[in-house]
Amino acid sequence: xxxxxxxxxxxxxxxxxxxxxxxxxxxxxxxxxxxxxxxxxxxxxxxxxxxxxxxxxxxxxxxxxxxxxxxxxxxxxxxxxxxxxxxxxxxxxxxxxxxxxxxxxxxxxxxxxxxxxxxxxxxxxxxxxxxxxxxxxxxxxxxxxxxxxxxxxxxxxxxxxxxxxxxxxxxxxxxxxxxxxxxxxxxxxxxxxxxxxxxxxxxxxxxxxxxxxxxxxxxxxxxxxxxxxxxxxxxxxxxxxxxxxxxxxxxxxxxxxxxxxxxxxxxxxxxx
Amino acid sequence: xxxxxxxxxxxxxxxxxxxxxxxxxxxxxxxxxxxxxxxxxxxxxxxxxxxxxxxxxxxxxxxxxxxxxxxxxxxxxxxxxxxxxxxxxxxxxxxxxxxxxxxxxxxxxxxxxxxxxxxxxxxxxxxxxxxxxxxxxxxxxxxxxxxxxxxxxxxxxxxxxxxxxxxxxxxxxxxxxxxxxxxxxxxxxxxxxxxxxxxxxxxxxxxxxxxxxxxxxxxxxxxxxxxxxxxxxxxxxxxxxxxxxxxxxxxxxxxxxxxxxxxxx
Numbered sequence: 001x002x003x004x005x006x007x008x009x010x011x012x013x014x015x016x017x018x019x020x021x022x023x024x025x026x027x028x029x030x031x032x033x034x035x036x037x038x039x040x041x042x043x044x045x046x047x048x049x050x051x052x053x054x055x056x057x058x059x060x061x062x063x064x065x066x067x068x069x070x071x072x073x074x075x076x077x078x079x080x081x082x083x084x085x086x087x088x089x090x091x092x093x094x095x096x097x098x099x100x101x102x103x104x105x106x107x108x109x110x111x112x113x114x115x116x117x118x119x120x121x122x123x124x125x126x127x128x129x130x131x132x133x134x135x136x137x138x139x140x141x142x143x144x145x146x147x148x149x150x151x152x153x154x155x156x157x158x159x160x161x162x163x164x165x166x167x168x169x170x171x172x173x174x175x176x177x178x179x180x181x182x183x184x185x186x187x188x189x190x191x192x193x194x195x196x197x198x199x200x201x202x203x204x205x206x207x208x209x210x211x212x213x214x215x216x217x218x219x220x221x222x223x224x225x226x227x228x229x230x231x232x233x234x235x236x237x238x239x240x241x242x243x244x245x246x247x248x249x250x251x252x253x254x255x256x257x258x259x260x261x262x263x264x265x266x267x268x269x270x271x272x
Numbered sequence: 273x274x275x276x277x278x279x280x281x282x283x284x285x286x287x288x289x290x291x292x293x294x295x296x297x298x299x300x301x302x303x304x305x306x307x308x309x310x311x312x313x314x315x316x317x318x319x320x321x322x323x324x325x326x327x328x329x330x331x332x333x334x335x336x337x338x339x340x341x342x343x344x345x346x347x348x349x350x351x352x353x354x355x356x357x358x359x360x361x362x363x364x365x366x367x368x369x370x371x372x373x374x375x376x377x378x379x380x381x382x383x384x385x386x387x388x389x390x391x392x393x394x395x396x397x398x399x400x401x402x403x404x405x406x407x408x409x410x411x412x413x414x415x416x417x418x419x420x421x422x423x424x425x426x427x428x429x430x431x432x433x434x435x436x437x438x439x440x441x442x443x444x445x446x447x448x449x450x451x452x453x454x455x456x457x458x459x460x461x462x463x464x465x466x467x468x469x470x471x472x473x474x475x476x477x478x479x480x481x482x483x484x485x486x487x488x489x490x491x492x493x494x495x496x497x498x499x500x501x502x503x504x505x506x507x508x509x510x511x512x513x514x515x516x517x518x519x520x521x522x523x524x525x526x527x528x529x530x531x532x533x534x535x536x537x
Binding site: 042127189195 | 293295296297299300302303306307310311313314316317318321446448449450452453455456457459460464465466470471472475
């Protein structure tokens with residue numbers, strides 16, 4: 001048992017080092033086009049800020065929605081933008097997974113000794129995602145008190161949200177194993193996740209609430225972390241942890257089932 | 273006549289290209305219906321607290337249809353800035369110089385073909401589904417005709433502004449970031465999620481001098497709260513802005529094309 005555990009830990013550490021090395025490589029590559037990198041990140045911060053400005057006008061005019069006000073909206077956006085930013089900065093290809101599968105481009109990653117899925121996900125960084133991540137941090141510093149609890153919840157919420165979003169990306173990407181080219185469906189489901197995770201949670205009730213938590217799980221990615229940032233609840237904390245792990249395992253299970261249906265695109269080539 | 277035929281052919285190719293993947297067209301309805309639903313949930317809560325059942329002149333039903341209309345216009349057009357920006361950045365624009373058509377006109381008709389197909393499918397499915405849940409009152413033949421005209425002008429205007437921004441790729445390394453900002457400017461000043469009537473007074477005054485009202489708010493308001501006097505001003509404004517941006521595009525393109533270096537091969 002101890003041997004298995006040791007092997008598992010060593011494997012995870014190796015994968016983390018691999019991701020870290022790839023991230024450094026991606027950032028160095030992005031730095032080749034410095035203006036491009038900084039402008040995309042900078043404009044994404046402005047972009048997120050402008051979106052919140054619309055909500056500021058809205059809440060100024062109508063007040064709270066069932067107890068959900070501008071501060072709650074900020075918390076939602078911190079985890080929405082933060083989780084999205086973290087995933088797409090590190091696993092910038094996650095959004096393209098469906099396309100990679102339907103184009104038969106997984107072949108390229110099969111030729112390497114590393115885990116092909118992990119390799120495919122980390123082989124790109126989304127430049128603007130760094131702006132989202134930075135926006136989350138700036139918004140947190142401006143609107144929330146900085147103490148050990150809030151910083152811990154910020155990190156916890158962003159990491160768990162990123163984990164859930166990454167799993168969601170893998171799940172919707174894996175649909176391509178069965179459906180083939182389905183970029184629009186992929187895109188629609190992703191935008192559904194974004195729409196649910198960045199709109200006032202207090203207005204959703206009944207079946208819709210069930211969908212938001214268990215079908216398009218934006219609820220676990222942003223609603224609960226946003227509530228935890230303001231008030232601690234052990235139950236909510238545990239729900240997020242359990243769901244993040246469960247959803248990730250589910251995504252891997254579905255992906256591996258789909259992989260059996262994968263047909264090669266005969267695209268083995270060398271990257272320059 | 274030959275010129276019209278040439279661009280009409282591009283339009284037809286674009287329509288056929290869009291129709292090649294019918295399932296994708298159906299999937300495209302998911303997001304628009306979903307975001308309309310999300311926004312409708314918000315408005316249901318707000319209207320429950322307003323006994324007069326009218327906010328800024330909009331009933332609850334009108335507000336939900338307003339969101340559907342703005343999303344319909346916004347999500348039916350392809351990513352103009354990205355496509356044109358990439359063509360310029362990659363140097364593909366140079367190949368067009370040897371061909372008997374205008375670069376901007378080519379993409380205008382190509383984009384329009386795709387947009388019309390996407391929009392029609394969304395209208396067919398979206399309207400059928402939305403009508404099942406929400407009734408849109410006071411719709412007449414005249415208001416629908418006026419909406420169609422306003423929507424067509426809105427699509428042209430959006431293409432012209434986005435096209436103008438994409439031409440900046442002649443000078444800038446990348447126009448991706450410009451796209452974010454343009455999108456958000458249209459969201460805010462165009463009134464994507466909420467009609468501009470709910471904005472503060474100072475902002476509404478500024479918006480009236482900008483072209484973005486004519487892209488989303490104007491056509492959507494025409495459908496849900498038709499007012500002939502407003503529509504006449506809207507169409508006049510849209511037309512003036514379109515002309516202004518055509519002139520700007522011509523000037524910027526003429527300057528930008530000088531930046532191209534051909535190395536042969």
